[in-house]
Amino acid sequence: MTPATMGEMWTTVGSTIASFMFMWAIVRQYFPYELQHFLEKYTRNLISYAYPYIQISIHEFGGDRLKRSEVYEAVEAYLSANSSTSAKRLKAEMGVESSNLVLSMDDYERVDDEFRHIKVRWALSLTSSSMQPMPYYREAQQEKRYYRLTFHKRYREIITNSYLDHVVKEGKSIRVRNRQRKLYTNSPGYKWPSYKQTMWSHIVFEHPATFDTLAMEPQKKQDIIEDLLNFSKSKDYYAKIGKAWKRGYLLHGPPGTGKSTMIAAMANLLGYDIYDLELTAVKDNTELRKLFIETTSKSIIVIEDIDCSLDLTGQRKKKKSDKSSEDDETAKKNLPIKEPKEESSSSKVTLSGLLNFIDGLWSACGGERLIVFTTNYIEKLDPALIRRGRMDKHIKLSYCSFEAFKVLAKNYMNLDTHPMFDTIHQLMDEANITPADVAENLMPKFPMESAEARLLNLIRALEEAKEEATRLKANEEQKDELAKEETTGLKANEEQKDELAKEETTQSQDS
Numbered sequence: 001m002t003p004a005t006m007g008e009m010w011t012t013v014g015s016t017i018a019s020f021m022f023m024w025a026i027v028r029q030y031f032p033y034e035l036q037h038f039l040e041k042y043t044r045n046l047i048s049y050a051y052p053y054i055q056i057s058i059h060e061f062g063g064d065r066l067k068r069s070e071v072y073e074a075v076e077a078y079l080s081a082n083s084s085t086s087a088k089r090l091k092a093e094m095g096v097e098s099s100n101l102v103l104s105m106d107d108y109e110r111v112d113d114e115f116r117h118i119k120v121r122w123a124l125s126l127t128s129s130s131m132q133p134m135p136y137y138r139e140a141q142q143e144k145r146y147y148r149l150t151f152h153k154r155y156r157e158i159i160t161n162s163y164l165d166h167v168v169k170e171g172k173s174i175r176v177r178n179r180q181r182k183l184y185t186n187s188p189g190y191k192w193p194s195y196k197q198t199m200w201s202h203i204v205f206e207h208p209a210t211f212d213t214l215a216m217e218p219q220k221k222q223d224i225i226e227d228l229l230n231f232s233k234s235k236d237y238y239a240k241i242g243k244a245w246k247r248g249y250l251l252h253g254p255p256g257t258g259k260s261t262m263i264a265a266m267a268n269l270l271g272y273d274i275y276d277l278e279l280t281a282v283k284d285n286t287e288l289r290k291l292f293i294e295t296t297s298k299s300i301i302v303i304e305d306i307d308c309s310l311d312l313t314g315q316r317k318k319k320k321s322d323k324s325s326e327d328d329e330t331a332k333k334n335l336p337i338k339e340p341k342e343e344s345s346s347s348k349v350t351l352s353g354l355l356n357f358i359d360g361l362w363s364a365c366g367g368e369r370l371i372v373f374t375t376n377y378i379e380k381l382d383p384a385l386i387r388r389g390r391m392d393k394h395i396k397l398s399y400c401s402f403e404a405f406k407v408l409a410k411n412y413m414n415l416d417t418h419p420m421f422d423t424i425h426q427l428m429d430e431a432n433i434t435p436a437d438v439a440e441n442l443m444p445k446f447p448m449e450s451a452e453a454r455l456l457n458l459i460r461a462l463e464e465a466k467e468e469a470t471r472l473k474a475n476e477e478q479k480d481e482l483a484k485e486e487t488t489g490l491k492a493n494e495e496q497k498d499e500l501a502k503e504e505t506t507q508s509q510d511s
C-alpha cells in the first residue's frame with residue numbers, strides 16, 4: 001500500500017467516525033431518552049457481534065466506597081511487578097505498606113501479559129463520579145480508577161477460572177513480600193491510648209538478621225529453613241488433617257547463643273510480623289485470649305524467657321533447699337541466673353490458660369501462626385508445656401562451633417580462610433564461647449582494625465575461656481575430693497565409734 005492510498009484510507013475512516021459522532025450528537029439532543037437507550041443498546045449488540053473480545057473491569061473501590069477493593073490491590077501489585085518492565089509510562093509512589101518506591105503503570109497506560117500462551121491486555125482507566133467527595137476518605141475522591149482486562153472470547157473459561165485466580169494469588173503474595181512488617185508488643189511500657197481499640201502497640205520491624213548471617217552448623221540451619229518453608233506452604237495439609245495452621249518452636253540454650261536473633265531471621269525468611277508477648281503484663285486468661293484473637297495471620301507469637309515469665313514451670317514453688325541446689329547447678333554451668341519477673345505476682349495467667357492458647361482453641365480465626373518460646377533452662381519447664389504437638393520442634397542453640405565461627409568470620413570480615421583459623425578451631429574444641437562473644441571480638445574496635453588483630457582478640461578470649469573452664473574444673477575436682485575426704489573421715493569416725501562401743505560392751509559383759 002502506497003502512502004497515498006494509506007492517506008486516503010485514514011481520511012475515509014476519519015470522516016466515517018466524524019459523521020457517526022455528529023449523528024450521535026443529534027440523536028442525544030433531539031430524540032427522547034427511550035429512543036437513545038434503544039439505539040445505544042442495539043449499537044452495542046451490533047459491535048459486540050463483530051468484536052470478538054471480552055472485557056472485565058476491576059474497580060478500585062467496592063460498593064461501600066470506603067475501602068479499596070482487595071482484588072484491585074492484588075491486581076495492582078501483580079501488574080506493578082510485571083508491568084514495570086513492559087509499560088512505557090510508569091508512576092512512582094511510596095507504597096502504603098512498604099518503605100520502598102513502588103513503580104506501577106500510569107493512568108491510561110496498557111500492558112500485555114501472557115498466561116499459558118494466551119495473550120491478554122490490561123489497561124488502567126479513570127471514571128469520574130458524580131458523588132460528593134467524602135471529607136475523611138481522600139482515596140474515595142471523585143476520580144475512580146479501574147483496571148480493564150481484555151481477552152479473546154474463545155479463552156473465556158481459562159481466563160475466568162484460572163488466570164484471574166493466578167493474578168490475585170500472585171498479587172497477594174507480592175503484597176505480603178513488599179509490605180512493611182511490624183513488631184507488636186503488649187508490654188506496659190507501650191501502653192495503648194484509651195481511644196485505640198487494639199491491645200497491641202507496634203513499631204516497624206526492621207531487624208537485619210537473616211539465616212545467612214546466623215552462625216550455626218550449616219546442616220542444622222538448612223533443616224530449620226526447610227521446616228519453616230514447609231510449614232508456610234502447608235495450608236491444605238493442615239486443613240486435611242484437621243489441625244490449626246500453627247507450629248510451635250522451643251529455642252533453648254545459654255544466653256547469647258542467638259535465640260532472639262533466630263526469631264528475627266524466621267520473620268525475615270517468611271515475611272511474618274512478630275508479636276512479642278510479655279506474659280507478665282497479661283492480667284488473666286481472658287486478656288490472653290483477647291490478645292491472641294487480635295493477632296493477625298502470618299505472624300510469629302514470641303514468649304521470651306518462658307521460665308521467668310510466670311509460675312508456669314511447676315518447679316518454681318520448690319523448697320528453698322531445692323532452689324539453692326538449682327542455683328548451684330547454674331553456677332556449675334557458669335550461667336547467669338535470670339530472676340523471675342517481678343510483675344508475675346500480679347498476673348493470673350495459668351498454665352492451663354497458656355496451654356489452651358497454644359493448642360489453638362482460639363485459632364478459629366484461622367491463618368498461619370508460629371509460636372516461639374525461648375528459655376535458658378529447658379529442664380525447668382513443665383513437660384506439659386513443651387511436649388511435642390505443642391512445641392513441635394525443639395531447637396538447641398549452643399556454644400559457638402568452628403562451623404558457626406566461619407559464618408561469623410565471613411559476615412564480619414569477609415574471610416573464608418586464614419592461617420589463624422587452625423588455632424581457633426583447636427581452641428573452640430576445648431573452650432565454650434557464645435556466638436555473641438565471638439561476634440563482639442570480630443567487631444572492629446576502631447575503624448580499619450586489621451583482621452589479624454580481631455582474630456587475635458578472639459584467640460585471647462578463647463584462651464581466657466579455656467583457663468576459666470580449667471579453673472572451674474579444678475575447683476569442682478577439689479570440691480569432690482574434699483567431699484570424698486569428708487565422707488571417708490566420717491566413715492572412719494563412725495567405725496571408731498562402733499569399735500569403742502563394741503569394746504565397752506565386751507568390758508561390761510566381762511565385769
Ligand SMILES: Nc1ncnc2c1ncn2[C@@H]1O[C@H](COP(=O)(O)OP(=O)(O)OP(=O)(O)O)[C@@H](O)[C@H]1O
Pocket residue numbers: 213214215216253254255256257258259260261262375376435436437439
Ligand atoms: N548464632 C548467632 N549468629 C549470629 N549472631 C549471633 C548469634 N548468636 C548471638 N549473636 C549475636 O549476639 C547478640 C546476642 O544474641 P541474642 O540476643 O540472639 O542471644 P539470645 O540467645 O537471645 O540471648 P538471651 O538468652 O540472653 O536472650 C546478637 O545481637 C547477635 O549479634
Ligand SMILES: [Mg+2]
Pocket residue numbers: 259260261304374
Ligand atoms: Mg534473647
